[in-house]
Amino acid sequence: MQRTAGTTYLDGARRAWPLAVAVGGFGLTYGVLARQAGFVFSLATFAGSAQFAAVAIVGDGGTAAAAIAAALLLNARYLPIGLSVASSLRGRPLARAAQGQVVVDESWAVSHLGGGRYDPRLMVGAGLTIYGAWVACSVVGVFAGRVLGDPQALGLDAAFPALFLSLLAGQLRGRRLVLAAAGGAAVALATVPFTPPGVPIVVASVVCLAGLRRPAGVQEAA
Numbered sequence: 082m083q084r085t086a087g088t089t090y091l092d093g094a095r096r097a098w099p100l101a102v103a104v105g106g107f108g109l110t111y112g113v114l115a116r117q118a119g120f121v122f123s124l125a126t127f128a129g130s131a132q133f134a135a136v137a138i139v140g141d142g143g144t145a146a147a148a149i150a151a152a153l154l155l156n157a158r159y160l161p162i163g164l165s166v167a168s169s170l171r172g173r174p175l176a177r178a179a180q181g182q183v184v185v186d187e188s189w190a191v192s193h194l195g196g197g198r199y200d201p202r203l204m205v206g207a208g209l210t211i212y213g214a215w216v217a218c219s220v221v222g223v224f225a226g227r228v229l230g231d232p233q234a235l236g237l238d239a240a241f242p243a244l245f246l247s248l249l250a251g252q253l254r255g256r257r258l259v260l261a262a263a264g265g266a267a268v269a270l271a272t273v274p275f276t277p278p279g280v281p282i283v284v285a286s287v288v289c290l291a292g293l294r295r296p297a298g299v300q301e302a303a
Contacts, residue, residue: 093191093206100187100207101214104129108215112222114140123219127185127212131155150277157283162189169199183208264288 107129114133115122118140126132131152138148166184169192170177180201188208192199249262265285272281 088200088202090202090206093188093203094210096191096203097187097207097210100191101210104187104211105214105218108218109222111136112219115219116223123216127182127215128152128156129215154277154280154283158286161286165197166199166204170201180205183212185211187211261288
């Protein structure tokens with residue numbers, strides 16, 4: 082079990098609320114676009130980038146198969162994320178699976194203790210906070226879309242890139258991690274013009290696995 086003494090689910094929520102503001106802006110944008118496309122599925126699916134891709138493809142006249150394929154590619158990054166937190170989750174298989182449902186980019190970053198260790202209470206508290214912001218603002222976007230107008234005119238389309246940059250900044254703790262992030266960014270930028278949505282993220286995550294090498298002298302926490 083990997084947990085910092087004294088941490089609570091509320092601590093995770095407190096750490097996540099600034100990120101929830103950005104997620105909320107992103108959720109508003111998604112709600113507007115989902116309304117225009119004719120469907121929204123935030124309650125059942127907690128994966129903003131994949132939901133955006135699916136809505137955009139369907140809205141542009143693409144097939145359901147294309148929308149599903151793009152969503153799966155974008156969500157493929159959760160395989161390495163899930164592997165990285167697996168040893169930190171507590172309880173029986175069903176309890177561990179339930180905790181895993183709120184492991185997204187934001188809760189993963191907030192709960193990182195360094196050295197490949199994660200605090201499950203921070204993770205769950207942060208994940209539930211982000212989920213609440215995402216669902217609530219998606220609903221507002223759906224029902225108030227006409228009032229909000231064009232999300233790009235409000236600058237809401239910038240919320241998602243800004244959010245991920247803030248998450249990245251908190252993880253760059255040393256030269257090795259900076260090099261891994263720079264390598265992933267370079268590969269992603271190089272592949273965006275030539276590959277389908279989602280592929281650059283998957284390829285970049287493979288490059289970033291170089292940052293998982295444990296430094297000499299660092300021992301696994303008990």
